[in-house]
Amino acid sequence: MEVDTENVRMDETDTLVMPDDGGVVNSNGNDDDDAPTVEETYEITTTRRKTIRTSYKIQETSSSTKTTTMTTAAKLYGKDLSEYDDIDVDQLLAELTPEELNILAKEVDPDDSFMPPSQRCSYECNKSPTGPLNRKKLIEHINKQALETPDIPELKPFVPGVIRGKKWVPPPQDNTKEKEADEQIAIDLGDEYEQALSAATQEEIIDLAAILGFHSMMNQDQYHASLLNSGQPVGLGWDGVTKASQPKVYPMEPPNDTDVDATIKQVRDDDSSLTDLNWNNIKNISDEKFIQLFEGLEMNTHLESLSLTNVGLNDKTAQRLADAVEKNSTLRVLNVETNFISPPVIVKLIRSLLKTKSIEEFRCSNQRSQVLGNKIEMEITQLVEQNPTLLRLGLHLEFNDARHRVAAHLQRNIDRIFRVERTGRANFVPIAGGPATSTVTPADDLKK
Numbered sequence: 001m002e003v004d005t006e007n008v009r010m011d012e013t014d015t016l017v018m019p020d021d022g023g024v025v026n027s028n029g030n031d032d033d034d035a036p037t038v039e040e041t042y043e044i045t046t047t048r049r050k051t052i053r054t055s056y057k058i059q060e061t062s063s064s065t066k067t068t069t070m071t072t073a074a075k076l077y078g079k080d081l082s083e084y085d086d087i088d089v090d091q092l093l094a095e096l097t098p099e100e101l102n103i104l105a106k107e108v109d110p111d112d113s114f115m116p117p118s119q120r121c122s123y124e125c126n127k128s129p130t131g132p133l134n135r136k137k138l139i140e141h142i143n144k145q146a147l148e149t150p151d152i153p154e155l156k157p158f159v160p161g162v163i164r165g166k167k168w169v170p171p172p173q174d175n176t177k178e179k180e181a182d183e184q185i186a187i188d189l190g191d192e193y194e195q196a197l198s199a200a201t202q203e204e205i206i207d208l209a210a211i212l213g214f215h216s217m218m219n220q221d222q223y224h225a226s227l228l229n230s231g232q233p234v235g236l237g238w239d240g241v242t243k244a245s246q247p248k249v250y251p252m253e254p255p256n257d258t259d260v261d262a263t264i265k266q267v268r269d270d271d272s273s274l275t276d277l278n279w280n281n282i283k284n285i286s287d288e289k290f291i292q293l294f295e296g297l298e299m300n301t302h303l304e305s306l307s308l309t310n311v312g313l314n315d316k317t318a319q320r321l322a323d324a325v326e327k328n329s330t331l332r333v334l335n336v337e338t339n340f341i342s343p344p345v346i347v348k349l350i351r352s353l354l355k356t357k358s359i360e361e362f363r364c365s366n367q368r369s370q371v372l373g374n375k376i377e378m379e380i381t382q383l384v385e386q387n388p389t390l391l392r393l394g395l396h397l398e399f400n401d402a403r404h405r406v407a408a409h410l411q412r413n414i415d416r417i418f419r420v421e422r423t424g425r426a427n428f429v430p431i432a433g434g435p436a437t438s439t440v441t442p443a444d445d446l447k448k
Helices: 089-095 098-107 135-148 176-182 191-198 202-212 220-228 260-268 287-299 315-327 343-356 374-385 400-426 442-447
Strands: 013-019 039-045 276-278 305-307 333-335 361-363 392-394
Touching: 202 220, 260 287, 287 315, 315 343, 343 361, 343 374, 374 400, 392 400
Parallel strands: 276 305, 305 333, 333 361, 361 392
Antiparallel strands: 013 039
16 A cells, blocks of 8 residues: 655644555545445544753762773673583594694694794794805895895984974972081080080091991091001091002912921821921822821820811711721811811711810811701701810801700800819919919810
């Protein structure tokens, strides 16, 4: 059914009359055919509405705002990620052709440090190699390309004295700190001190600063000159330029010229004139000579100090030294620093000190193993706590418990020997009319 609505104008209430058979009704009411028709009336009512739009201005007065963000589930190719959990990836990869696998590998860039860079990078060079790599020619080619490539032209050419772009101007700063520094603080020291300081010379003020410990007010030369009372250097006052002092040149330490064979003979013969033996820094001493020395040490009764620093002492010879120390009763100082002794042999050396209990100082630091370990350090601590005569131990202990226990025990040994010696001096009784005599004390026993 078609209705000609071009010339039809509807007011608020209009009526259209339409034939039942679908024919067109003209505006004058005449039918196209003479057939009988049934008229039906349709009433269409059009209502005109008036809309009033009102705008409101919202003013925020709160200092904090709450933002709610609505997030949607991530999707891959139009599907949720949870739908891909049940997919067998190995089966899908097995169905792909080699060409499809190659395309897939180009799209994936794995971040795996165990893979070679050629497989991690998606870029593939299909060019055939022109020859072996020549590093020199490659660098020359790169330099040639860099020189031939023209520079990017500047938008504004450089002209001396002309500023290009916007010049940076620092923001203004408040000079309150500088004003406070310029202000002088007046301190009332009293008439006596002010009169003394006002009449003091510059050298006297430097000496006073050195006495009070104001190290930052002077350099090293001024401080040491004040302590030695040797006069202040010329030109190095309060306003002088502080410069580094020239280090003092000391002569090189001469090499150790001790005769190894002669000292071994003296030790084996129990020479009373040899009480201090120093083999420090002597190179190329054979193990046989060490064994000969330690065999003579077992029967020696006059040697009191033995120093074997940096002589290449190993575990074999150090174990022989421990056996000799157990049989010696006069050795008081033993130094085996800077050698190649293992921690278990160090424990054996410290255990050997408990046999005769005559050694007062034992040094064995800077060996092959810098770290002894908790088990070794605890064993050394127990052995030191059993030794009543050891006063000094030159050994680095890493753990605080072992270090504190050893230090406390050594201090107790020192205090006990000091009390014994003080008691021995108090018991010294001179007899009238004869030579002075003394009672036998434990300190004398320790010395013997």
